[in-house]
Amino acid sequence: MSAVAQAVMRPTTALHAGWLLFERDLRLAMRRWEHVADPLVFFLMVTTLFPLALSPELSRLRDVAPGVLWVAALLSSLLAADTLLKSDAQDGTLEQYLLSGQPLTLLLLAKTAAHWILTGFPLVLVSPLVAVALGAPAESLDTIMLGLTIGTLTLSLLGAIGAALTIGLRRGSLLLSLLVMPLAMPLLIFGARSSELAIGGHSAAGPLYLLASLLVLAVTLAPLTAAAAVRISID
Amino acid sequence: MWTWFHKLASPPHVYRIAGRLTPWFGWTAFLLIAAALYGGLVLAPPDYQQGDAYRIIYVHAPSAWMSLFIYVTMAVAAAVGLIWRIKLAHAVAASAAPVGASFTFAALATGALWGQPMWGTWWVWDARLTSELILLFLYLGFMALRASIDDVQRADRASALLAIVGVVNVPIIHYSVVWWNTLHQAPTVTKMGAPSISLTMLIPLLMMIVGFNIYFLAVLLIRVRGEILRRERSAGWIREQVRA
Amino acid sequence: MNPQDFFAMGGYAAFVWPSYAVALLVLIGNVVLARNAHRRAREDALRRTARQEETS
Numbered sequence: 001m002s003a004v005a006q007a008v009m010r011p012t013t014a015l016h017a018g019w020l021l022f023e024r025d026l027r028l029a030m031r032r033w034e035h036v037a038d039p040l041v042f043f044l045m046v047t048t049l050f051p052l053a054l055s056p057e058l059s060r061l062r063d064v065a066p067g068v069l070w071v072a073a074l075l076s077s078l079l080a081a082d083t084l085l086k087s088d089a090q091d092g093t094l095e096q097y098l099l100s101g102q103p104l105t106l107l108l109l110a111k112t113a114a115h116w117i118l119t120g121f122p123l124v125l126v127s128p129l130v131a132v133a134l135g136a137p138a139e140s141l142d143t144i145m146l147g148l149t150i151g152t153l154t155l156s157l158l159g160a161i162g163a164a165l166t167i168g169l170r171r172g173s174l175l176l177s178l179l180v181m182p183l184a185m186p187l188l189i190f191g192a193r194s195s196e197l198a199i200g201g202h203s204a205a206g207p208l209y210l211l212a213s214l215l216v217l218a219v220t221l222a223p224l225t226a227a228a229a230v231r232i233s234i235d
Numbered sequence: 236m237w238t239w240f241h242k243l244a245s246p247p248h249v250y251r252i253a254g255r256l257t258p259w260f261g262w263t264a265f266l267l268i269a270a271a272l273y274g275g276l277v278l279a280p281p282d283y284q285q286g287d288a289y290r291i292i293y294v295h296a297p298s299a300w301m302s303l304f305i306y307v308t309m310a311v312a313a314a315v316g317l318i319w320r321i322k323l324a325h326a327v328a329a330s331a332a333p334v335g336a337s338f339t340f341a342a343l344a345t346g347a348l349w350g351q352p353m354w355g356t357w358w359v360w361d362a363r364l365t366s367e368l369i370l371l372f373l374y375l376g377f378m379a380l381r382a383s384i385d386d387v388q389r390a391d392r393a394s395a396l397l398a399i400v401g402v403v404n405v406p407i408i409h410y411s412v413v414w415w416n417t418l419h420q421a422p423t424v425t426k427m428g429a430p431s432i433s434l435t436m437l438i439p440l441l442m443m444i445v446g447f448n449i450y451f452l453a454v455l456l457i458r459v460r461g462e463i464l465r466r467e468r469s470a471g472w473i474r475e476q477v478r479a
Numbered sequence: 480m481n482p483q484d485f486f487a488m489g490g491y492a493a494f495v496w497p498s499y500a501v502a503l504l505v506l507i508g509n510v511v512l513a514r515n516a517h518r519r520a521r522e523d524a525l526r527r528t529a530r531q532e533e534t535s
Contacts, residue, residue, distance in 0.1 A: 182373050186411035189411045210414075229396055286491060288491040294502035454513050461518075
């Protein structure tokens with residue numbers, strides 16, 4: 001049993017166990033960069049497709065920039081969601097979490113947080129470059145980044161539910177995407193609208209608040225739901 | 236009272252009762268729908284604005300209603316099955332899904348067919364049609380998840396959780412789609428509202444809705460019987476009852 | 480009202496009748512599929528329990 005798994009099983013506070021898991025996931029990911037790079041490269045390539053498919057004219061691209069950014073972020077997140085639980089499920093660590101006596105909800109929240117840092121956060125960092133490449137004005141960039149931060153956090157949480165439901169299934173990744181996509185549509189609507197308003201020079205407060213409320217809902221309910229799903233999938 | 240409830244959860248009992256009830260529900264539904272068809276197509280007068288095209292409402296509205304009602308039913312049954320571990324409830328959820336999906340498809344198709352003469356295009360991203368489309372995706376996801384899991388128990392419970400997540404999201408999705416629709420130019424033709432309802436127009440519509448509901452019960456009972464058989468391991472009552 | 484007028488549906492026949500056809504398809508289709516599913520489940524169950532009886 002790994003040192004971290006041992007530590008998690010030791011009688012310790014739930015919060016500490018969560019923190020250990022969070023650290024461990026980040027450290028493990030440092031050894032395998034491809035998990036981090038894949039969603040990022042996917043995001044960059046998808047956003048490149050649109051100028052190629054539509055037009056090199058920035059004025060035209062500016063109109064579709066919000067949609068392109070958010071759809072690409074959604075697709076990247078769905079692609080990345082599979083990796084949240086896959087390796088732990090394969091090597092039996094997931095069962096250790098169940099047996100550890102620590103609240104699974106908190107452990108999953110910790111894992112999702114680490115997962116976001118590895119897959120969602122890079123998208124946020126890169127988004128100003130992509131947005132500018134699609135014609136967005138400099139003044140809109142901070143709002144775009146804020147919206148994408150909230151949005152990708154929510155997507156990671158939704159993805160956790162999907163990942164937990166599809167553990168070990170063949171073509172699980174595709175199924176995960178199909179299951180999560182309808183749930184992510186409101187997020188897409190509000191998020192793209194917030195970026196659209198920002199690009200147009202208006203206040204994006206309304207949709208941003210709506211996005212934030214979705215995040216609050218997701219943070220409170222998703223880890224719980226994912227924990228129930230893990231139990232259903234593993235037991 | 237308790238023995239009645241226990242019997243309700245007993246598969247062989249439900250199997251037998253369902254078999255006896257199905258023809259009653261089936262024929263009642265048939266008569267109601269036939270009568271509603273006559274009322275809607277023949278007796279009701281043409282609409283002032285939409286002419287005879289409005290008659291599509293007699294199949295569109297009940298389909299849309301059923302698509303939503305069945306989803307909620309499915310989610311409630313799934314939740315009951317998950318919380319109280321009643322296999323029969325899972326059987327009901329599994330049975331309801333394809334029926335609900337088919338009504339959602341019907342709502343979309345009839346909606347498009349109604350939209351073309353009214354708005355001039357086969358598809359419009361109006362709030363209702365878009366919500367119906369997303370509902371179809373929710374149904375398909377539920378069915379796809381079930382189909383991907385070989386173990387019946389895991390399939391039941393995983394899809395139940397998904398259905399609960401879905402039903403919680405339905406109001407969120409609907410609100411966000413309405414919000415999105417009002418932002419951008421709504422279709423220039425006035426919304427596909429119900430025609431000014433005269434009684435001769437309304438009664439066939441209500442009859443059709445009731446007929447569809449009873450029809451759903453009949454089909455549900457047929458499917459549930461099959462689902463019960465799929466889940467039953469013990470030989471005894473199957474060989475006695477099923478051949479009869 | 481004569482049959483021709485009825486079928487013409489005020490010029491909207493091309494939309495009204497296919498709509499009703501879709502509805503009819505769904506109504507009939509559900510019954511057919513449900514009955515098939517039940518039949519298949521019945522056959523499987525009988526086959527499954529026949530094996531059980533043989534081994535007992």
